[in-house]
Amino acid sequence: MDKLELAYWIGLLKDQVITPIFGDGAFGVLVQNVIVAFAVFGLLSLIALFLVWWERKISAHIQQRFGPMMTGWHGVLQTIADAVKLIQKEDITPKVADRAVFFWAPIICFACAFAAYVVIPWGDGLIVSDLNVGILYIIAITTFTIISLLMAGWGSNNKYALLGGMRSAAQAVSYEVPLALSILGVVMVSGSMSMQEIVKAQSGWGGFHWNIFFQPLGFFIYIIAATAEANRTPFDLPEAEQELIAGFNVEYSGMKFAMFFLAEFVNMFTVSAIATTVFLGGWNGPILPSWVWFLGKTLFMVFLFMMFRWTYPRLRVDQLMEFAWKVLLPLAFLNILYVGVVAKWLNW
Amino acid sequence: MAEQLRTETMTVNMGPHHPSTHGVCRLILTIDGENVVDCVPDIGFLHRAIEKICENRTYPQCIPLMDRFEYVTSMMCNWGFALATEKLTDLEVPERAEYLRVIMGELNRIASHLLCIGVTGLDLGALTPFLYTFREREDILDLFEMTCGQRLTYNYIRIGGVARDIPPEFYPKCRQFLDKIDAKCDDYEKVLTENPIWIARNKGVGILTEQLVLDYAVSGPSARASGVNFDIRKHDTYSIYDRFNFDVPVFHGCDSYDRYRARMAEIRQSARIVRQALDQMPEGEIRAKVSPKFKPKVGEVYSRVENSRGEMGFHIISDGTVKPYRVRARGGSYNHLLVTPEIVKGLKIADLVAIFASLDIIMPEIDR
Numbered sequence: 001m002d003k004l005e006l007a008y009w010i011g012l013l014k015d016q017v018i019t020p021i022f023g024d025g026a027f028g029v030l031v032q033n034v035i036v037a038f039a040v041f042g043l044l045s046l047i048a049l050f051l052v053w054w055e056r057k058i059s060a061h062i063q064q065r066f067g068p069m070m071t072g073w074h075g076v077l078q079t080i081a082d083a084v085k086l087i088q089k090e091d092i093t094p095k096v097a098d099r100a101v102f103f104w105a106p107i108i109c110f111a112c113a114f115a116a117y118v119v120i121p122w123g124d125g126l127i128v129s130d131l132n133v134g135i136l137y138i139i140a141i142t143t144f145t146i147i148s149l150l151m152a153g154w155g156s157n158n159k160y161a162l163l164g165g166m167r168s169a170a171q172a173v174s175y176e177v178p179l180a181l182s183i184l185g186v187v188m189v190s191g192s193m194s195m196q197e198i199v200k201a202q203s204g205w206g207g208f209h210w211n212i213f214f215q216p217l218g219f220f221i222y223i224i225a226a227t228a229e230a231n232r233t234p235f236d237l238p239e240a241e242q243e244l245i246a247g248f249n250v251e252y253s254g255m256k257f258a259m260f261f262l263a264e265f266v267n268m269f270t271v272s273a274i275a276t277t278v279f280l281g282g283w284n285g286p287i288l289p290s291w292v293w294f295l296g297k298t299l300f301m302v303f304l305f306m307m308f309r310w311t312y313p314r315l316r317v318d319q320l321m322e323f324a325w326k327v328l329l330p331l332a333f334l335n336i337l338y339v340g341v342v343a344k345w346l347n348w
Numbered sequence: 349m350a351e352q353l354r355t356e357t358m359t360v361n362m363g364p365h366h367p368s369t370h371g372v373c374r375l376i377l378t379i380d381g382e383n384v385v386d387c388v389p390d391i392g393f394l395h396r397a398i399e400k401i402c403e404n405r406t407y408p409q410c411i412p413l414m415d416r417f418e419y420v421t422s423m424m425c426n427w428g429f430a431l432a433t434e435k436l437t438d439l440e441v442p443e444r445a446e447y448l449r450v451i452m453g454e455l456n457r458i459a460s461h462l463l464c465i466g467v468t469g470l471d472l473g474a475l476t477p478f479l480y481t482f483r484e485r486e487d488i489l490d491l492f493e494m495t496c497g498q499r500l501t502y503n504y505i506r507i508g509g510v511a512r513d514i515p516p517e518f519y520p521k522c523r524q525f526l527d528k529i530d531a532k533c534d535d536y537e538k539v540l541t542e543n544p545i546w547i548a549r550n551k552g553v554g555i556l557t558e559q560l561v562l563d564y565a566v567s568g569p570s571a572r573a574s575g576v577n578f579d580i581r582k583h584d585t586y587s588i589y590d591r592f593n594f595d596v597p598v599f600h601g602c603d604s605y606d607r608y609r610a611r612m613a614e615i616r617q618s619a620r621i622v623r624q625a626l627d628q629m630p631e632g633e634i635r636a637k638v639s640p641k642f643k644p645k646v647g648e649v650y651s652r653v654e655n656s657r658g659e660m661g662f663h664i665i666s667d668g669t670v671k672p673y674r675v676r677a678r679g680g681s682y683n684h685l686l687v688t689p690e691i692v693k694g695l696k697i698a699d700l701v702a703i704f705a706s707l708d709i710i711m712p713e714i715d716r
Contacts, residue, residue: 063479159360163382163697233473234545313545314473316698317382 004289007125036128040117048265049079055306062310089254094157101155106259109148113263115141116270121195123283123291134195135187138274139180142229145267146172149248156251164247167317171228174324179225181332185218185339186211186278199282207284217335219279221328226271231264233309235320272301357385364393371711382696387689394715402675407433407642408507415501417677418713420463423456424655426505431586432651432662433507436644442633445509446588450625452504454618459488460656461611464708468608469540471705472549477539484532487525494518507642509635522626526619533615550605554691554703557602564687568658568680569614570707573599573606580654592621604706641670657681657708679713
């Protein structure tokens with residue numbers, strides 16, 4: 001295997017360091033898993049911090065501002081400074097709040113956002129666990145985030161928060177369907193729900209046999225539904241500042257707020273990673289090592305989502321529902337029909 | 349089971365501290381899910397008793413207070429009060445001062461409309477146009493700063509003229525801005541007018557019928573977007589507006605979209621007026637002689653100017669002393685706020701925010 005691949009070095013670490021010290025029994029596996037979990041968690045936290053800074057920079061440049069400039073080179077340390085500030089903040093729980101629900105909501109939101117990364121393939125052989133129901137697992141675990149938003153809205157005992165929570169529930173139920181259906185088209189062609197299998201099915205044509213070229217409609221539906229899933233403008237109704245002040249997280253402060261905030265960015269990275277894996281050929285690509293291709297494609301998708309946010313106004317709640325059920329859903333069915341007929345015909 | 353399952357309406361206090369109430373307005377909303385069932389505006393949080401304070405000040409001392417009456421278009425407030433006082437005393441204003449007033453007033457109108465368009469975008473979730481319109485508004489504020497040293501409360505238009513003449517570098521700066529603003533308006537139109545989401549959110553939303561306009565005395569661009577062709581500059585001419593060539597844009601859509609388009613069209617017309625005023629401006633005095641102990645005749649006067657939010661009128665009762673006996677100011681926003689509950693019933697909360705923004709309601713004008 002190429003020495004530029006991260007999987008090579010990780011394998012080396014496992015064979016040369018961990019196995020000799022801890023053995024390859026149950027304890028050794030446990031140590032391995034803990035190390036992997038911390039590595040993924042740390043990497044994602046870093047990525048989330050980077051994305052917050054990046055979004056501020058992108059929005060600033062779109063709006064002819066500089067954005068953060070004072071902390072570090074072009075303000076790269078701004079998010080860390082913000083995080084330090086948020087940790088120091090007093091953690092306020094409203095008197096009338098449902099304490100247990102209020103407490104657990106950000107934790108569930110945070111945990112679910114990270115749990116999706118069990119099956120995201122970062123590169124060739126670089127996956128925590130290649131579940132054979134990979135994509136189904138991701139759809140299930142990301143939907144769980146919505147429950148935490150609903151909990152936050154309900155537990156805060158605040159009318160605006162409740163409205164935000166209800167909006168997020170309605171939105172998730174509506175957009176989950178076209179999202180899953182658009183991915184189904186790819187699963188039909190790949191013949192597997194495992195993320196690595198989906199990526200490998202796109203490895204033809206020198207690494208450019210991407211599903212987006214065969215199912216542009218599916219990609220289009222996925223992008224729209226994913227924007228709604230990640231609660232980004234134009235579908236950011238659960239946290240519409242101008243209508244609901246901050247929506248579901250209006251009562252949260254300090255680190256709990258930061259957990260919602262980071263989870264939002266991790267979710268955005270998740271939907272971009274899924275788009276990359278499912279439609280953009282995952283880590284496939286010539287010359288560069290696979291993890292570079294994966295990161296590059298995913299960050300490009302993130303950039304796209306950020307551009308959406310800073311250029312579009314927000315939809316109204318009934319227009320949002322209408323769009324999901326009257327436009328996206330029929331289109332998703334059409335896409336499945338098209339994939340079914342063409343795949344059968346051409347024997348992809 | 350069916351009897352136990354019932355829904356209730358919920359009462360929500362929108363404001364006084366809410367990002368979309370443009371000042372401190374409290375809207376008591378009764379909502380059924382996302383639908384607004386009832387809306388009761390509660391005003392008075394910004395009351396500063398400007399009218400009462402005026403009774404204890406001399407006439408020239410009232411002008412700075414008028415800046416605070418409606419701080420987005422302070423020039424117009426100065427102008428309106430000065431106009432009323434001049435009418436009371438038959439004071440002749442030098443010609444150059446009239447031109448300066450028109451230039452400043454129209455620039456202030458552009459600034460105000462830019463603010464309104466940007467904020468409407470902000471209320472609909474489009475965060476970027478706000479920064480763009482503020483960039484151009486900044487240029488206007490620079491021009492004002494150059495002229496009178498202030499960026500928000502100008503205290504520039506005084507009784508009998510204006511405070512000071514414009515510096516020579518004002519002319520090239522102003523012309524440069526006027527050349528730019530048309531192109532920039534095209535840019536905003538690209539970002540907003542043609543945007544499908546913008547159209548979906550604004551078209552057919554917040555129908556303010558012609559009948560409602562007449563019933564509630566709605567004025568300004570909001571009335572003209574409902575097909576009511578009424579502009580005080582044209583139909584009850586004051587100052588020297590009869591010398592300029594400009595159109596009054598009238599739209600018939602009655603909705604938020606046409607209110608936005610009316611403002612956009614007015615920016616272009618105002619730029620046209622400023623251009624003509626710069627070309628025609630004569631040399632000469634900028635201020636008639638007015639003593640600080642200025643005493644108007646005994647009498648009563650109502651005089652109005654076309655503000656960017658509609659008719660702005662000043663009713664002054666004079667008892668012949670240095671202080672006014674009573675001052676009553678009228679701003680367009682009060683009528684706009686009164687008509688809001690009529691048009692938002694049955695719509696969504698998000699629409700309420702959009703309509704509130706598109707009517708360009710400013711709270712200081714209401715509470716005074």
